Amino acid sequence: MTTLPAHPAADRRAEATDVACTHCSLPVPAGLVEHGAEQQFCCGACRIAYAAIRECGLDAYYDLRRRLEADATPASASGHRFAEFDDEVFAERHVRTMPDGLRTCELYVEGVHCAACVWLVERLSRVVPGVVGARLDLGRSLVSLVWDPTRVELSAVARGLDRLGYRPHPATQRRARESRKQADRASLIRIGVAGACAGNVMLLAAALYSGMLDGIEDSTRHAFRLLSAGIGLVAILWPGRVFFQGALAALRARTWHLDMPIAIALGAGTVTGVIFALRGEGEIYFDSVTMLVFLLLFGRWLQERGMRAAADSIDLRNALTPTTTHRVETDGTCRDIPTEAVEAGDTVEVRVGETCPVDGVVVSGTTHIDQAVLTGEPRPIAVGEGDAVPAGAVNTTSVLRVRAQAVGAETRIGRVLDSIARLSRERLPVIGRADRVAKPFVIVVTSLAALCMLIWLHRGWELALDHATALLIVACPCALALATPLVTAVAIGDSARRGRLIKGADVFDRMRLCSRVFLDKTGTVTQGRFEVRSISGDRCLVPLAAAVERETPHPIAGAIAALDVSREASEVEVRIGQGVAGTVDGARVAVGKRGYVEAMTGTDCECLTADAAAAIGLGQSAVFVADSSGRCAVIALGDEIREDARAMIDELKAGGRRVSILSGDNPDTVRLIAARLGLGPEDAIGGMSPDEKLGVIEHALLEGPVAMVGDGVNDAAALAKATCGIAVHGGAEASLAAADVYITEDDLGQITDLADGSHRVVRAVKACLTVSLGYNTVAASIALAGLMSPLLAAVLMPASSLTVVLMALGLGRSAARAPR
Numbered sequence: 001m002t003t004l005p006a007h008p009a010a011d012r013r014a015e016a017t018d019v020a021c022t023h024c025s026l027p028v029p030a031g032l033v034e035h036g037a038e039q040q041f042c043c044g045a046c047r048i049a050y051a052a053i054r055e056c057g058l059d060a061y062y063d064l065r066r067r068l069e070a071d072a073t074p075a076s077a078s079g080h081r082f083a084e085f086d087d088e089v090f091a092e093r094h095v096r097t098m099p100d101g102l103r104t105c106e107l108y109v110e111g112v113h114c115a116a117c118v119w120l121v122e123r124l125s126r127v128v129p130g131v132v133g134a135r136l137d138l139g140r141s142l143v144s145l146v147w148d149p150t151r152v153e154l155s156a157v158a159r160g161l162d163r164l165g166y167r168p169h170p171a172t173q174r175r176a177r178e179s180r181k182q183a184d185r186a187s188l189i190r191i192g193v194a195g196a197c198a199g200n201v202m203l204l205a206a207a208l209y210s211g212m213l214d215g216i217e218d219s220t221r222h223a224f225r226l227l228s229a230g231i232g233l234v235a236i237l238w239p240g241r242v243f244f245q246g247a248l249a250a251l252r253a254r255t256w257h258l259d260m261p262i263a264i265a266l267g268a269g270t271v272t273g274v275i276f277a278l279r280g281e282g283e284i285y286f287d288s289v290t291m292l293v294f295l296l297l298f299g300r301w302l303q304e305r306g307m308r309a310a311a312d313s314i315d316l317r318n319a320l321t322p323t324t325t326h327r328v329e330t331d332g333t334c335r336d337i338p339t340e341a342v343e344a345g346d347t348v349e350v351r352v353g354e355t356c357p358v359d360g361v362v363v364s365g366t367t368h369i370d371q372a373v374l375t376g377e378p379r380p381i382a383v384g385e386g387d388a389v390p391a392g393a394v395n396t397t398s399v400l401r402v403r404a405q406a407v408g409a410e411t412r413i414g415r416v417l418d419s420i421a422r423l424s425r426e427r428l429p430v431i432g433r434a435d436r437v438a439k440p441f442v443i444v445v446t447s448l449a450a451l452c453m454l455i456w457l458h459r460g461w462e463l464a465l466d467h468a469t470a471l472l473i474v475a476c477p478c479a480l481a482l483a484t485p486l487v488t489a490v491a492i493g494d495s496a497r498r499g500r501l502i503k504g505a506d507v508f509d510r511m512r513l514c515s516r517v518f519l520d521k522t523g524t525v526t527q528g529r530f531e532v533r534s535i536s537g538d539r540c541l542v543p544l545a546a547a548v549e550r551e552t553p554h555p556i557a558g559a560i561a562a563l564d565v566s567r568e569a570s571e572v573e574v575r576i577g578q579g580v581a582g583t584v585d586g587a588r589v590a591v592g593k594r595g596y597v598e599a600m601t602g603t604d605c606e607c608l609t610a611d612a613a614a615a616i617g618l619g620q621s622a623v624f625v626a627d628s629s630g631r632c633a634v635i636a637l638g639d640e641i642r643e644d645a646r647a648m649i650d651e652l653k654a655g656g657r658r659v660s661i662l663s664g665d666n667p668d669t670v671r672l673i674a675a676r677l678g679l680g681p682e683d684a685i686g687g688m689s690p691d692e693k694l695g696v697i698e699h700a701l702l703e704g705p706v707a708m709v710g711d712g713v714n715d716a717a718a719l720a721k722a723t724c725g726i727a728v729h730g731g732a733e734a735s736l737a738a739a740d741v742y743i744t745e746d747d748l749g750q751i752t753d754l755a756d757g758s759h760r761v762v763r764a765v766k767a768c769l770t771v772s773l774g775y776n777t778v779a780a781s782i783a784l785a786g787l788m789s790p791l792l793a794a795v796l797m798p799a800s801s802l803t804v805v806l807m808a809l810g811l812g813r814s815a816a817r818a819p820r
Contacts, residue, residue, distance in 0.1 A: 023050040023165070049165035056127045058120060065116035082158035082168070084324050089341035094170055095154065102132055104146045105154060107168040109161060112141050120164060128152060128160035142171060170338060187301050190239035194294040197235035198287075204228045205287035222280050229277035232286035236270050240293040256439040262296065264446065265476035272469040282462050288473050295802070325357045326350075328401060342407050350400045356393045358404035359411040362386060367397040381550065445475050445780070452784050471783035474796060475776045486808040487768060491761045499745035500754055507740045511724045511758040513705040517652055517751075518697065518718070520710035521663035521670060521686075522556075524728055525645040525677065525748075528711070530559035530637040533620055536611035537633030543567045544589045545625040545635065548582040556623060559637055560591065578689065579623075588628040597624040597632075605632045612636075616668040619676070641676060648748040649677050655755060662696055662708075662718070664688050693718040709751060710739075726751060764811030768804055775800045 019028040022039040023046035033040060041047040053061055084090060095105045112121065117136070121143055124134040130152025135144045143166075147157055158168045204224045211221055243266060246259030269289040276282030325342050326334040326349040334349050339357045342348060347363060350356050356369070366384040371393045383389055389402050391411035408414055449468040456464040488505040495502050502508075519525050535542065542560075547567035549557035552574050569589070572582035579592015581600040590600035594612070598605055603626035612622035615636035626632040652659050660683035663670045670686030685696060694717040700706045701723070708715065708722035719725030719739045727739035728748070743750045779796060782788045 021046050023047070023053075045165060048163055052127060052160075052163040053120070056123075058123055058126065061116055061120045064119055080159075080162060080167070082155040082162070084336040084338055085154040085158050085170075087337050087341065090170065090338045091154075093338065093340050098146070101149070102146055103149050103154075104144065106142055106144050106171040107158070107161070108141055108171050109136070109143050109166040109168050110141070112136060112138060112166060117166070121161070121166060124157070124160060124164075127164065128157050131157055131160070143168070170340075187297070190242070191294065191297045191301060194235055194239040194290065194297050197231050197239075198290040198294040201228050201231050201235075201286050201290045204231075225277045225280070225284055228284055228286040229274050232270060232273060232284075232290055235290045235293050236266060239297055240266060243293075243296065256442070261442050261445055261475075261477050262292075264442065265472045266292065268449075268469050268472045272465055276462075276466075283466050283470070285469060285473055292473070292476060295805075322355050322357050340408065342404055344404050344407060346404045348402055348404060350389075350395045350402060352395055352398060354395055356389050356391055356395065356400075356402060357407070358402065359388070359391050359406040360402040360404045361388055363401050363403050365398060365400040367395055367400050369400075370394040370396055441477060445472065448475070448780055448784060455784070456786060467783060467786050467788070470788045471780055474779035474783050474788060477772065477776065486805065487764045487811055488761060490809060491757070491764075495754075495757070498750075498753070499743060499747065500750055501742040501744060502754075503740050503742075507724060508758045508761040510705065510740070511707060511754060512762050514657065514707040514723055514755075515704050516658045516660065516700055517707045517709065517755075518660050518662040518700070518722070519649075520708075520715050521661050521665055521673060522639060523711040524709055525649075525661065525673070526639040526641055528639065530556050530621070530639045532559055532563060532635060533618075533638045534615065534636040535633060536636070537608050537625075538631040539633065541589070541625045541627060541631055541633045542635075544569075544584040544587070544627060545591045545633075547584045548572060548580050548589050548591055552580045556621060556637055557591075560623065560635060584627075589625070590627075591623060591625050594624045597626045601626045601628050603627065603630050603632050605634075608632060608634045612666075613668070616666050616672070619669060619672040621665055621669055641673065642748060644748045646677050648752055649679065651752040652755060653678075655752075657755070659683060660685060662688060662693055664690075664693070690715075690717055694721055697721045707755075726754070760811075764808070767811060768808045771807065772800075772804050775804075 019033050019040050020026070021028050021042040023041060026042050028040045028042045032042065039050065041050065053059065095103050097103050109121065112118070115138075118138055121136045122134050124145075125131040128147075131145065131147045133144075133146040136142070137144070143161070145154075145157060147154065161168045204227060208216070208221065208224055208228075210216075243259050243262045247263035250256060250260055266289060269285045269292075272282075273284040273286050273289065277284050322339055324336055325339045327337050327342060328347040328349055329335055342358055346358075348358060348360070352367075362383055362385050364385060366382070368382050369389060371381065371390065383400070389400070390413065391406075392413040406412075406414075449471050452468045452471050453464045456467050488508060491508065492502050492505060522528055543564040543566050546561045546564040547569040550561040550565075550569065552572075557580070567584050569582035569584050572580060574580045575592075575596065578596040579590060579600075581588065581590040583589070588601055590597040594605050594609075597603070605624050605626055608624070611634045612624070615622040615634070618636075618638075620636045620638045623635045623637065624632065625635060649659050659679060661670055661674050661677075661679060662685045665686050667684070667686035671681050671684040674681070674684035688696065693715065697706060697708060697718045698721060701721070705723035707724040707726060708718045709726045709728060710716075710719055711728045719727065724741070725739040726741045726743065728743045728751075741754060775796075779788070779800075782792075
């Protein structure tokens with residue numbers, strides 16, 4: 001989804017008045033107040049939306065919003081024509097034709113935030129004739145449209161949404177969603193059949209239990225038992241077969257899975273129940289068996305929905321490339337098409353303020369591009385004909401034409417997002433414990449069932465089989481299989497909504513174990529926005545240093561590059577963690593650490609060590625500059641400490657964690673910054689190259705699990721090696737790919753929330769495991785003693801499962817929320 005510019009109303013908050021916008025209720029900027037006018041608007045988009053709503057007789061929207069006390073949100077009408085929505089490729093990928101000739105499509109819409117928005121969007125047919133229906137999924141901002149193509153084109157429908165203030169965008173991954181819908185439909189059918197079977201068998205069981213007290217005719221009793229068996233077989237052979245398939249798959253893979261004890265319980269209950277139903281005596285337990293199938297299927301569906309919600313949050317927050325592209329045709333004109341229709345070799349036009357949709361090479365034009373999404377550095381860099389431009393880069397200066405080399409998932413940003421999606425499917429070790437207990441669970445429960453048979457065999461094999469079957473059913477790990485995945489699924493989804501994208505459920509367990517946290521300095525505990533404070537030595541070197549630094553994305557480089565734009569550098573070489581060197585006006589110029597600069601230019605910088613030390617003593621970074629003619633200089637730069645850094649460090653320390661700064665900056669500067677943050681010199685580690693940072697992490701891992709927090713390429717190896725790697729807001733591509741967690745908001749408090757929340761999530765998982773295993777122990781003991789009646793089993797089994805499921809849902813949601 002293309003990143004939109006800030007809303008006009010937001011840009012003029014300083015001059016806002018007490019006059020409220022008639023549409024969105026936000027303050028109207030002073031310059032837009034129309035004195036004497038009944039309606040006032042904060043921007044043109046709100047004026048357009050208000051007019052459209054009034055024209056179509058939908059004024060009730062405003063009354064509904066007032067009753068709901070919905071948050072004020074300005075309209076986002078763009079005036080775009082949406083011609084690309086009528087493209088054949090778009091139709092092939094996003095539109096489906098129904099049997100009656102109507103067409104249907106799903107679109108993401110901006111700006112929906114409350115029930116009033118749902119009410120308005122779902123009345124789109126009154127705004128655009130030809131629209132048959134519109135249904136809005138508020139949680140995913142996804143509207144499902146049905147329209148008559150003989151009366152209206154999709155572009156007109158999109159313009160109608162845009163006029164209402166809800167700009168539409170193509171919903172990506174249509175095939176994946178269709179596959180998901182089919183899987184959901186199959187799951188819901190299974191749940192529905194299982195629920196119907198359970199409900200009917202429970203009614204028959206209620207009649208049979210009543211007959212035990214008040215009497216029932218033998219023929220009726222026998223018919224009810226046979227009918228219960230028939231319905232129970234339907235539940236087992238149709239919706240319940242998934243558990244047997246899972247158990248067989250585990251056997252083939254020679255591994256243990258919770259489906260195995262579940263299948264044993266279901267199989268034993270069904271076989272015994274059928275035998276006793278045919279014999280006309282003994283307990284049949286089909287009420288418990290069918291309820292077990294229903295609850296297990298329902299719990300798995302809830303788990304899948306929770307995990308999917310987390311995945312959807314990640315997907316929607318990382319829509320970093322545009323959905324529409326200006327493709328250059330053979331005659332030189334531009335045609336708007338869906339980005340999905342672009343192929344390698346196509347030439348696309350990227351206009352000022354737009355995001356590049358492809359990885360490619362510039363074929364015409366010169367401009368500056370902002371690659372912050374990939375590099376973490378917001379300073380634009382110059383590109384021209386023959387230069388590479390990545391997808392996700394924002395064009396800031398002039399029109400550019402780019403020949404596509406990679407599109408979609410094959411782009412750099414696409415590969416990063418794919419890695420996030422892939423890692424997000426990992427499982428939590430605590431949940432793994434639920435599967436690991438499958439082996440002892442099967443052994444213990446089957447052994448107890450055999451023991452129960454032996455204990456009661458002297459009373460007859462029917463009674464012994466009855467008690468053994470009761471034990472297998474009530475000891476089935478239903479709650480164990482349901483609860484633990486739900487805790488982490490809910491916690492991941494809630495964390496994503498709060499600004500923490502957690503790539504794998506195992507992160508909670510790993511972060512909980514981390515007793516030491518390493519923090520990068522630049523861009524993590526400091527602002528990452530350097531300013532030049534002083535220049536010592538030969539100032540004639542400043543334009544040369546600026547030319548060389550213009551080719552590297554480090555924050556320090558940005559501050560130096562901004563000093564002068566008169567020169568150009570060639571043969572630029574970057575050594576990560578050391579500096580950069582290049583040729584300017586025929587001279588070799590190097591910028592960076594003293595040792596690197598001297599080695600690259602042969603110039604002795606000893607005369608400036610006192611100036612560098614003075615800058616470092618003030619907490620500044622000292623950068624050496626030299627050229628091959630023997631000239632040298634020192635540029636001192638300052639980077640302010642973030643306001644929330646001290647609070648974050650204090651909270652981590654209060655939680656029993658040791659906190660250290662691990663930086664490539666001068667050791668003296670790092671020690672001074674650490675002291676201001678309440679850290680001792682032993683926790684101020686400076687002058688580290690990327691390899692040396694990796695070495696520090698490896699050494700620390702020998703003493704126990706560690707977490708690493710960083711934002712740049714320098715930190716990528718350390719982030720990947722640490723027990724838990726955390727990339728902060730604005731991080732570089734390499735750090736995003738290497739990290740386990742991505743903080744999407746500019747808030748270091750998210751790190752302490754993650755640390756504290758991890759403990760709560762794991763405690764919640766353990767609590768659910770304890771309750772589930774405790775129930776199984778008590779129930780098995782009662783069954784072993786022969787005291788488990790059919791009625792008691794029918795009540796205890798679903799009650800225990802529902803209790804643990806509700807407990808898991810509540811604990812998972814509260815565990816992800818840290819008090820701030």
